[in-house]
Amino acid sequence: MGGCSSLGVALERARAFKPSDFLNARTFGFAASRAWVYLLFLGIGSSAITWDRISLPPIAFVGSSLFLCVALFGSAVLHRRLSSVRKKPWFVVLGSTLAAVGTLLLATSGLARELDSVFLALGVAFTGIGSGLIDLCFGQLYKDVREDRFPFEIPFAFFLASALYPIIHFAPAAVGCLVCTALPLCAGASLLVAQQGSLGEKNRPEGSGLEPEHGANADPEATQRVNVFAYTWKIGTCACLVGLADGIVRSVFLATAGNGEADFFTAPLPISNLITLVVIGGCALLSRNQDLRFVYRSVTFVMALFFMLLPVFTGSAFVEGTLALSGYGTFNALIWILIAFIARRFRFSGTVAFGIGWGMVSLGTLLGQAVGTTVAQLPVLAAGTMDTARALSLIALLATCCILASYLFVFNEEDLSALTERPKTAEARRKRFQERCTRVAKHYGLTPKETEILILYAKGRTRKHIQDELFISRGTVTTHLRHIYQKMDVHDKQEMLDKIENWSDE
Numbered sequence: 001m002g003g004c005s006s007l008g009v010a011l012e013r014a015r016a017f018k019p020s021d022f023l024n025a026r027t028f029g030f031a032a033s034r035a036w037v038y039l040l041f042l043g044i045g046s047s048a049i050t051w052d053r054i055s056l057p058p059i060a061f062v063g064s065s066l067f068l069c070v071a072l073f074g075s076a077v078l079h080r081r082l083s084s085v086r087k088k089p090w091f092v093v094l095g096s097t098l099a100a101v102g103t104l105l106l107a108t109s110g111l112a113r114e115l116d117s118v119f120l121a122l123g124v125a126f127t128g129i130g131s132g133l134i135d136l137c138f139g140q141l142y143k144d145v146r147e148d149r150f151p152f153e154i155p156f157a158f159f160l161a162s163a164l165y166p167i168i169h170f171a172p173a174a175v176g177c178l179v180c181t182a183l184p185l186c187a188g189a190s191l192l193v194a195q196q197g198s199l200g201e202k203n204r205p206e207g208s209g210l211e212p213e214h215g216a217n218a219d220p221e222a223t224q225r226v227n228v229f230a231y232t233w234k235i236g237t238c239a240c241l242v243g244l245a246d247g248i249v250r251s252v253f254l255a256t257a258g259n260g261e262a263d264f265f266t267a268p269l270p271i272s273n274l275i276t277l278v279v280i281g282g283c284a285l286l287s288r289n290q291d292l293r294f295v296y297r298s299v300t301f302v303m304a305l306f307f308m309l310l311p312v313f314t315g316s317a318f319v320e321g322t323l324a325l326s327g328y329g330t331f332n333a334l335i336w337i338l339i340a341f342i343a344r345r346f347r348f349s350g351t352v353a354f355g356i357g358w359g360m361v362s363l364g365t366l367l368g369q370a371v372g373t374t375v376a377q378l379p380v381l382a383a384g385t386m387d388t389a390r391a392l393s394l395i396a397l398l399a400t401c402c403i404l405a406s407y408l409f410v411f412n413e414e415d416l417s418a419l420t421e422r423p424k425t426a427e428a429r430r431k432r433f434q435e436r437c438t439r440v441a442k443h444y445g446l447t448p449k450e451t452e453i454l455i456l457y458a459k460g461r462t463r464k465h466i467q468d469e470l471f472i473s474r475g476t477v478t479t480h481l482r483h484i485y486q487k488m489d490v491h492d493k494q495e496m497l498d499k500i501e502n503w504s505d506e
Contacts, residue, residue: 029190034161036183049180053173065366067128076355095133096188102126107177139354143343150337151284155277162273166266228348236360238411239335245399246328247368252376268321276330300407303327307400311393444487453480
């Protein structure tokens with residue numbers, strides 16, 4: 001019965017989605033920025049962003065990633081100075097322009113002859129810094145999005161971004177360069193549109209960064225017991241460890257697969273992001289109140305399972321790529337969701353939260369790529385013997401252990417509970433009020449759905465809020481409320497509240 005009930009709730013939530021929940025400037029802009037990252041960093045290996053399809057040197061990826069980390073960590077340190085200018089339109093324009101110009105410089109560096117090193121150096125710096133500024137702008141934007149949209153909109157944007165990669169891969173080189181150059185500009189334009197659409201949210205005061213603010217969405221008692229700054233570092237460290245494990249696995253299995261990076265990424269990338277959308281969105285639909293702990297547990301299980309399966313499919317670039325990218329891609333989307341959740345719930349500085357959190361993600365990926373490239377050059381992995389298979393199994397096992405260790409000891413469910421659960425005193429009051437509403441509903445013969453609506457309505461939720469939270473139409477809410485009034489024999493909300501307040505079990 002519980003499973004059928006959960007499935008019914010999930011289907012009802014899914015039917016309540018509207019196209020505008022996904023198809024908006026924020027989603028398309030974020031997808032454009034992620035697509036640019038895929039094409040730039042994955043394209044370095046498959047030559048997707050050079051005019052002549054000649055691969056850029058590895059220093060392009062390493063250098064750009066380093067500048068990205070510097071931009072993110074530096075912004076977290078200087079968050080007070082950036083708190084005012086980061087909301088200005090020119091800040092968005094600066095980040096998108098640097099990324100676009102840097103992409104063009106990298107694409108042209110191989111043809112510049114005596115200036116190729118200059119173009120390469122400038123391209124590396126511009127793309128890294130520009131990418132960091134764009135990430136911070138989107139981080140601040142998602143800080144002001146409703147929490148229940150995170151598990152659906154963010155994975156959907158990742159999927160849209162990945163769908164562009166195979167298209168550009170098979171397009172002419174000039175098309176790939178021009179599209180990749182235009183993507184950060186599209187992301188910047190979408191940012192400006194999305195920011196204009198949320199001016200009321202955006203102009204609310206932001207926390208100092210080190211102390212959460214008692215804003216409109218903050219729980220005053222929760223802010224007293226949670227060190228959000230410490231939890232941001234915990235999430236970042238967890239992401240860094242997982243990024244390290246993924247980078248090693250991806251580099252090693254890519255080298256032993258015997259195929260190029262283009263074959264490793266072209267088809268598996270969109271498929272893996274579709275898996276990410278299904279896993280995170282499905283868990284959010286099935287979990288009670290869209291509990292992030294259930295999503296976190298499920299994603300960790302998926303990552304560990306996929307990494308453990310990698311040695312079974314050694315030699316198949318398609319399956320290996322799908323498994324490896326699904327595990328890390330799903331975790332990547334989850335990290336963005338967690339950081340956005342912390343920043344919104346506690347009115348924490350978006351610059352600090354995403355500067356530290358996403359900076360650690362980038363650092364972990366960079367370290368994993370470096371270590372993985374070194375490990376892939378070991379003679380035992382190039383031999384193609386039974387010892388090679390054993391070595392691959394050992395690497396997959398170590399990567400899985402790294403994931404489980406980060407889940408158990410670095411950022412675990414207790415940590416997530418501390419961030420998502422209300423303090424015991426507030427929880428006790430909420431529980432007593434909910435129990436009284438439930439007893440009233442039982443006495444008057446209300447259905448389970450009517451009981452759920454009664455509780456929310458008695459708490460002061462508007463009809464629009466109930467519609468969005470329960471994923472039902474406005475007409476359905478009105479019909480249920482009319483039935484509640486009839487069964488309780490009341491004529492308005494105040495009469496209903498009086499009955500609940502004065503209710504006795506006697």
